[in-house]
Amino acid sequence: MAELPEIELFKQKMQRNVLRKKLGSLRLQNAKGELLAEAGGLAEDALQGKEISDIHRYGTQIFCELDRREILALQLGGELTMELERGTSPEAGGENRAGLELAINAQLRLRLQGAQLGSRLRLLDETSDVDFLTKLGPDPLLVPAEGLGHLREALSRRRSALRNVLLDDSFVPGIGPIWADEILFQARLRPDRLVPSLSDEERERLLEQIPMVLQRVLRSQAKTPLLPKGFLTRHREDGHCPSCGGALEPLSIGGKSALFCPACQV
Structure with a gap:
């Protein structure tokens, strides 16, 4: 279960390890270990080569600024496990469990496992609908x-x-x-x-x-x-x-x- 403190700690870990690093391939597989064509509407190479220039958090959302032009929003709340691992990616079908994986600088992998993984990613720009943020209350870790x-x-x-x-x-x-x-x-x-x-x-x-x-x-x-x-x-x-x-x-x-x-x- 990922709740607010765990997500804040994960954001801090990302800030220490992935700032100014470039993204690689994006992989989403189902519980049978089968690769799916898209994750959150994004193709495997949609984020390839984009640099993480800043990281913020609000509630359960972590926002990764990419090349100071776009924002990759990760929704990390609920029944979810989060890992930031070193090492190469496993072969397709090597693990029979649903998972979403984003390669970073070819040496790191951001891995999520849980429910509704395909809907946990959003790539935002200045034209994106961000009404989902206006429905959130104040973040208690950001309010003194x-x-x-x-x-x-x-x-x-x-x-x-x-x-x-x-x-x-x-x-x-x-x-x-x-x-x-x-x-x-x-x-x-x-x-x-x-x-x-x-x-x-x-x-x-x-x-x-x-x-x-x-x-x-x-x-x-x-x-x-x-x-x-x-x-x-x-x-x-x-x-x-x-x-x-x-x-x-x-x-x-x-x-x-x-x-x-x-x-x-x-």
Whole structure:
């Protein structure tokens, strides 16, 4: 699962390794290992020879500026694994799993594996439709803690369960189930609480925890053993609350399963 902190760390890795390098061939194969003709509407050689001149991120989108004229947008959220590997490309059909691969400078490969790989690439120029970006909420890793006014206003218009709000990209893009559960645990709020039921103090507590939790995950390199001992995520497998020691419980919200502590989250 690729969520906002993992994608930010991947962007940082790309900045260290692929800036000012040139792109090579683009390959997309299905679960049978068969090569497909196009990836995201792009032919195999569509990006050949173009240099990555800059890299940015917003939400789950990573934007690679090419030759300072076009932008390659990569959508990296959801059920996806991301790798930046050294070495040559495997032969077609050598791996029986769906994958998208972009060669970089003949020595690096950017590889994605997951769902809907063909729709995760967009090549943008000044005439491209970018309405998909206007539907995203503020990026919580780019908004300082003292600048949460937009989130405060957006939260005031919501009526649904807190976990559903956190998973909605129009509120904050890129938060998935793991870090939504963590934010709510640190804010001491049940995932099924409805927004209108929150007191002013509870609203502020929730908003403050969004950037605080994500920044702490970044500092821990999104590695579970490096997270603070008081984080719920460290105890997903043993099933015990790090605060009270009680049993963590699953809770179905909108058809999706959340994890919480019924004693500490109210």
